[in-house]
Amino acid sequence: MKTTPFTQKHLALGAKMHEFAGYNMPIEYTGIIDEHLAVCHDVGVFDVSHMGEFWVKGPGALPFLQKITSNNVAALTIGKAQYTCFPNDRGGIVDDLLVYRYEAEKYMLVVNAANIEKDWDWCVAHAIEGAELENASDRMAQLAVQGPKAIHALQKLTDIDLSTIPYYAFEVGTLAGQPDVIISNTGYTGAGGFELYFYPQVADAIWDAVFEAGAEFGIKPVGLGARDTLRLEMGFCLYGNDLDDTTSPIEAGLGWITKFVDGKDFTSRALLEKQKAEGVSRKLVGFEMVDRGIPRQGYNLHSAEGEEMGVVTSGTMSPIRKIGIGMGYVKPEQSKPGTEILVDLRGRKLRATVVKPPFRK
Numbered sequence: 001m002k003t004t005p006f007t008q009k010h011l012a013l014g015a016k017m018h019e020f021a022g023y024n025m026p027i028e029y030t031g032i033i034d035e036h037l038a039v040c041h042d043v044g045v046f047d048v049s050h051m052g053e054f055w056v057k058g059p060g061a062l063p064f065l066q067k068i069t070s071n072n073v074a075a076l077t078i079g080k081a082q083y084t085c086f087p088n089d090r091g092g093i094v095d096d097l098l099v100y101r102y103e104a105e106k107y108m109l110v111v112n113a114a115n116i117e118k119d120w121d122w123c124v125a126h127a128i129e130g131a132e133l134e135n136a137s138d139r140m141a142q143l144a145v146q147g148p149k150a151i152h153a154l155q156k157l158t159d160i161d162l163s164t165i166p167y168y169a170f171e172v173g174t175l176a177g178q179p180d181v182i183i184s185n186t187g188y189t190g191a192g193g194f195e196l197y198f199y200p201q202v203a204d205a206i207w208d209a210v211f212e213a214g215a216e217f218g219i220k221p222v223g224l225g226a227r228d229t230l231r232l233e234m235g236f237c238l239y240g241n242d243l244d245d246t247t248s249p250i251e252a253g254l255g256w257i258t259k260f261v262d263g264k265d266f267t268s269r270a271l272l273e274k275q276k277a278e279g280v281s282r283k284l285v286g287f288e289m290v291d292r293g294i295p296r297q298g299y300n301l302h303s304a305e306g307e308e309m310g311v312v313t314s315g316t317m318s319p320i321r322k323i324g325i326g327m328g329y330v331k332p333e334q335s336k337p338g339t340e341i342l343v344d345l346r347g348r349k350l351r352a353t354v355v356k357p358p359f360r361k
Contacts, residue, residue: 004049005141005203013221021113023050026223035226036319039191040360043147043214044222045207052116052137053197054109054123060130061105067266068126069099070249072259076101081168081186084257085249086122091271092245093252095119096237098186100170108182112239126267141200145210146222146230150193153214158183162194176209178202188227190234190358229316232325235286235357241297242284242313242327250275251329252284282310283335286357287343289324291350295343301328302342302349309334312343318359325359326352 001024010017015026026047028035038044056064065073071084078101086094095115100108111119120135127133145154151162158175160183165171170184175196182197198206211219228238237243237252249258250272260273289295295315302308315326326343334341337356342349 002050004047005200006047006049006143006207009204009207010047010221015221015223020224021050023113025050026221028223028225029221032223032225032229033319035220035222036229038218038220039147039189039222039226039230040320041148042218042220043145043149043153043193044220044226045210045214046144046146046222046224046227047142048144048195049141049200049203050113051142052109052111052113052119052135053140053142054111054120055132055134055136056107056109056123057132057134058105058130060128061107061132064126064128064131065099065107066264067128068123069097070254070258070266070272071099072261072264073099073101073107074261074264078103079169079171081170081184082257083168085243085254086119087249087258087266087268087272088245089267090245091248091268091275093239093243093247093249094122094245096239096243096254100182100184102172114240139200140197141203142198143196143206143210144187144189144193145196145214146187146189146193147191149214149217149219153210153217153219154183154194156213157209165194176206178206181206188236189230190236190360191230228314229319232314232316232327233318233320233358233360235327235359237284237327238314247284247329248272248275248280251280251282279332281331282329283332284313284327284329285335285354286325286327286359287341287352287354288321288359289326289343289350289352290340291352292324293343293345293348293350294324295326295328295345295352300344301330302344303331303334304340304342306342306349320360324352327357330354
């Protein structure tokens with residue numbers, strides 16, 4: 001298995017480790033619920049160095065990104081980021097990702113760890129003249145410092161006024177005495193905070209400084225288990241669960257990152273534009289359990305009348321709400337908030353209600 005620059009830190013802290021996307025990653029330290037609540041109320045630190053980073057540079061960078069992604073990259077100014085996806089040639093999703101506009105002709109793409117090779121091959125196959133591609137995934141480390149007290153901890157380490165970085169924006173500067181750190185307000189937890197991108201050789205120094213600065217705020221290391229429950233409480237999609245090569249962004253409720261602007265002829269535009277105009281045969285929805293039970297990925301979903309119509313794509317017990325929550329694809333007529341559906345938990349059909357995420361207000 002691959003390791004991150006923080007693997008020895010995780011082992012020293014007694015983390016429960018497991019393979020994820022080819023990496024030896026911490027799943028939990030003190031327990032998923034404990035870590036989840038720490039992020040919601042205080043501050044937690046995730047090692048997300050397994051994520052992939054690609055640079056796209058040159059005069060062809062913007063035309064390339066307009067061709068390969070669904071969102072309107074032309075709307076990005078320097079210092080801003082956007083959520084988007086790579087549509088495939090069948091209307092499905094190669095991956096969802098973030099695009100950062102670093103300089104006028106320089107962008108950084110942040111892709112899912114499990115899809116680094118797949119995404120890189122997709123980008124190379126669709127490259128155009130004037131767009132220089134660089135896979136920097138093995139030369140960058142990343143920490144996500146999340147929670148309402150993250151800003152107070154990190155502000156002790158930098159002269160950049162973190163309160164002036166709006167959501168989906170970033171600054172580049174010195175943090176913990178280390179130059180050229182990207183400080184990005186693009187969290188995946190819904191609890192506030194920042195992502196830090198830096199060179200692997202300064203990883204230990206930044207980790208130690210972050211934990212020292214956060215000690216008075218109850219800072220804790222957090223594993224991938226709580227990362228999943230946090231994102232699900234917010235209704236954020238996870239590739240491989242809620243999104244894949246067969247789900248379209250329109251079906252997944254991602255019409256807001258699918259921009260049909262003039263001059264943007266991206267992959268599958270005509271197909272997705274037709275879906276938006278004429279409707280789709282299934283929609284991704286959130287739901288809360290009415291009956292006691294925890295929905296899990298792969299459980300069948302039925303209408304209130306018992307008709308099978310889809311499967312749970314993500315599900316858990318909400319640590320905040322203390323009820324079962326989930327997401328899954330249903331028929332459009334069953335997608336309206338308030339609609340009762342049934343979740344098949346190993347032969348028991350339990351009642352649930354369609355709701356509009358986030359589950360954690």
